[in-house]
Amino acid sequence: MTESDSRRPGRIIRSPQNFVAGLALIAIALFAIWAVSDLSQGSLRIIGPAMMPRWIAIFIGVAGLMFLVGGFIFDGAPLDRWHLRGPFFICTGMILFALTIKTPGFLIAGPLTIILVGYGTTEVRKFELIAFAAGMTAFCIVLFVTILDQPIPVLNIPGTHIRF
Amino acid sequence: MMFDLFQNLGLGLTVAVSLHNLALCFAGCLLGTLVGVLPGIGPIATIAILLPVTFGLEPVSALIMLAGIYYGAQYGSSTTAILLSIPGETSSVVTVLDGHQMARQGRAGVALGIAAIGSFFAGTVSTLVIAALGEPLTRLALVFGPAEYFSLLVMGLIFAVVLARGSIFKAVTMILVGILLSTIGPDLTTGQLRMTFGIPWMADGIEIAVLGMGMFGIAEVFRNLEARTRGDVFHGHIGRLLPSREDLAQSAMPILRGTAVGAALGILPGNGAVLGSFASYTIEKKLAADPSRFGRGAIEGVAGPESANNAGAQTSFIPLLTLGIPPNAVMAIMVGAMTLHGIVPGPTVLTRTPELFWGLVASMWIGNLMLLIINLPLVGLWVKFLRVPYRLMFVGIVIFCCIAVYSINREPGDIIVLTALAVFGYALSKFGFEPAPMTLGFVLGRMMEENLRQALIISQGRFMTFVERPLSACLLAVAAVLLVIAFLPAIKASREKAFVESDK
Numbered sequence: 170m171t172e173s174d175s176r177r178p179g180r181i182i183r184s185p186q187n188f189v190a191g192l193a194l195i196a197i198a199l200f201a202i203w204a205v206s207d208l209s210q211g212s213l214r215i216i217g218p219a220m221m222p223r224w225i226a227i228f229i230g231v232a233g234l235m236f237l238v239g240g241f242i243f244d245g246a247p248l249d250r251w252h253l254r255g256p257f258f259i260c261t262g263m264i265l266f267a268l269t270i271k272t273p274g275f276l277i278a279g280p281l282t283i284i285l286v287g288y289g290t291t292e293v294r295k296f297e298l299i300a301f302a303a304g305m306t307a308f309c310i311v312l313f314v315t316i317l318d319q320p321i322p323v324l325n326i327p328g329t330h331i332r333f
Numbered sequence: 334m335m336f337d338l339f340q341n342l343g344l345g346l347t348v349a350v351s352l353h354n355l356a357l358c359f360a361g362c363l364l365g366t367l368v369g370v371l372p373g374i375g376p377i378a379t380i381a382i383l384l385p386v387t388f389g390l391e392p393v394s395a396l397i398m399l400a401g402i403y404y405g406a407q408y409g410s411s412t413t414a415i416l417l418s419i420p421g422e423t424s425s426v427v428t429v430l431d432g433h434q435m436a437r438q439g440r441a442g443v444a445l446g447i448a449a450i451g452s453f454f455a456g457t458v459s460t461l462v463i464a465a466l467g468e469p470l471t472r473l474a475l476v477f478g479p480a481e482y483f484s485l486l487v488m489g490l491i492f493a494v495v496l497a498r499g500s501i502f503k504a505v506t507m508i509l510v511g512i513l514l515s516t517i518g519p520d521l522t523t524g525q526l527r528m529t530f531g532i533p534w535m536a537d538g539i540e541i542a543v544l545g546m547g548m549f550g551i552a553e554v555f556r557n558l559e560a561r562t563r564g565d566v567f568h569g570h571i572g573r574l575l576p577s578r579e580d581l582a583q584s585a586m587p588i589l590r591g592t593a594v595g596a597a598l599g600i601l602p603g604n605g606a607v608l609g610s611f612a613s614y615t616i617e618k619k620l621a622a623d624p625s626r627f628g629r630g631a632i633e634g635v636a637g638p639e640s641a642n643n644a645g646a647q648t649s650f651i652p653l654l655t656l657g658i659p660p661n662a663v664m665a666i667m668v669g670a671m672t673l674h675g676i677v678p679g680p681t682v683l684t685r686t687p688e689l690f691w692g693l694v695a696s697m698w699i700g701n702l703m704l705l706i707i708n709l710p711l712v713g714l715w716v717k718f719l720r721v722p723y724r725l726m727f728v729g730i731v732i733f734c735c736i737a738v739y740s741i742n743r744e745p746g747d748i749i750v751l752t753a754l755a756v757f758g759y760a761l762s763k764f765g766f767e768p769a770p771m772t773l774g775f776v777l778g779r780m781m782e783e784n785l786r787q788a789l790i791i792s793q794g795r796f797m798t799f800v801e802r803p804l805s806a807c808l809l810a811v812a813a814v815l816l817v818i819a820f821l822p823a824i825k826a827s828r829e830k831a832f833v834e835s836d837k
């Protein structure tokens with residue numbers, strides 16, 4: 170979409186970006202209000218746990234409404250394109266890391282994550298990435314576990330006595 | 334007074350020059366220069382990644398290293414801005430305009446040299462400013478009650494909004510979202526869990542380091558992956574590094590003015606390092622006898638902004654160390670670092686642990702000296718780091734973030750939080766929102782809630798307490814006036830113009 174496109178008169182939504190941002194903010198606000206609905210707001214004298222989140226959420230909701238309305242009135246930017254390849258591979262890789270770091274440990278979690286994350290770009294080169302995964306895993310173990318003494322399980326196979 | 338100042342700096346020097354601390358200061362500066370050079374990663378994500386590594390260190394050593402990363406990055410980012418027209422950090426965006434032109438005219442070395450000299454001068458002055466303002470501001474902070482603190486936080490947030498880039502309204506919204514995120518986790522007085530949905534690893538709320546890595550580490554990777562600019566390689570030669578007498582004469586006043594502007598803006602909430610460099614460039618262009626030279630390799634356009642960004646980076650430690658209020662996102666992460674080491678940011682830093690305060694301040698001057706020495710001869714080496722292809726670099730950033738997040742609490746669930754925050758950060762950029770005000774809101778939100786609650790307990794629920802107490806009323810009045818001024822049409826226009834300068 171070019172700029173002139175979005176400024177075309179006669180369009181109902183003149184700033185799609187602000188319009189959708191407004192919707193998202195209202196959704197966040199409603200969600201937060203619902204999430205603290207079972208907590209007490211207390212009084213001004215003794216503020217309860219729900220006071221701050223609820224009122225901030227209400228403000229966010231109002232701001233969202235203003236973006237929404239503004240989206241009809243003022244010309245603004247069109248929606249940006251989302252590129253999903255990077256986020257998809259990286260998020261999957263990170264979730265995999267979370268699932269495998271305790272058992273079987275970094276020796277497995279590291280290379281798996283690195284290779285998966287590496288596919289987040291179209292410029293990926295298979296063999297280079299595999300070599301990088303091997304080198305990086307060794308480097309991280311030496312740096313974080315051996316030198317910096319971080320609490321990272323290297324290898325932990327249940328049912329055996331293998332624990333590093 | 335003057336005597337005290339130097340005595341205190343002397344105390345700081347004895348702390349900072351221990352071999353251990355010198356080594357860590359050096360490591361921080363080196364690492365800072367590196368992340369400053371690399372456009373894909375900045376000081377916020379780096380400091381967050383390194384937090385768990387500093388667990389085993391003395392608090393003062395940890396802070397010395399982490400601080401070095403921040404001001405080191407100001408030196409590093411100018412290098413690539415000048416040589417390759419790629420600013421490593423936003424604070425060097427304006428340096429590109431004239432710095433890269435100078436490089437194209439074969440004066441790359443002089444540009445680098447004057448940037449380093451200006452930065453060093455600014456760093457030295459800012460160290461003295463911190464030392465001079467430390468005690469008075471601490472004394473002021475000690476008389477603050479919860480009501481004054483609450484009003485100060487409100488004023489700070491409004492400053493941050495007005496001095497932020499882009500839409501004021503969007504920045505306000507982001508601060509609110511940050512405050513909302515900060516309320517996730519246990520309520521401070523009743524201990525009731527809020528918005529954790531019974532998930533055990535959500536029970537402690539969101540860790541600031543995780544937020545920093547998600548917003549400025551991984552989300553940045555997402556953004557970079559969609560717009561890869563081909564890695565530029567510097568082919569020309571750098572030339573002589575030392576500026577000639579004429580260059581120095583031309584740069585002296587811009588360096589002085591840049592230092593003053595940067596130091597002042599650094600103390601105020603908002604990103605002083607970025608804003609300072611923009612402001613300095615605008616000033617130099619206005620004052621120049623022949624403004625048309627700007628953009629064509631005017632040395633003032635490098636000397637001023639580069640001094641300003643380093644001054645701003647350093648003086649932004651002042652509100653953190655004396656009032657306990659982080660003025661920008663980097664300092665917000667530093668709050669996390671201090672908290673992890675059991676130090677409460679604020680006036681007690683100076684009263685209870687003077688050796689930590691002065692040690693950190695003295696280390697900044699030492700760090701600046703190190704940067705001046707290591708930077709210039711190593712320029713060639715830094716530029717080589719840019720040849721690391723991004724297709725591998727981003728993988729490294731992601732894996733480092735994963736390891737760091739896991740090491741904070743040994744909790745894999747935190748990595749899930751990191752993933753969610755990264756996606757959220759990417760979404761924000763798609764709608765033109767900035768993550769920095771959110772980070773600030775996140776840290777200040779917790780403080781605000783605590784102080785609001787205490788102030789209302791003391792005043793027995795009377796909201797008027799905030800305007801009845803004179804100091805608190807003053808702070809709120811300043812905040813209100815500032816907000817009104819920011820929305821005046823004339824100011825609004827010039828505020829927008831000040832930032833557009835570089836976007837060409």
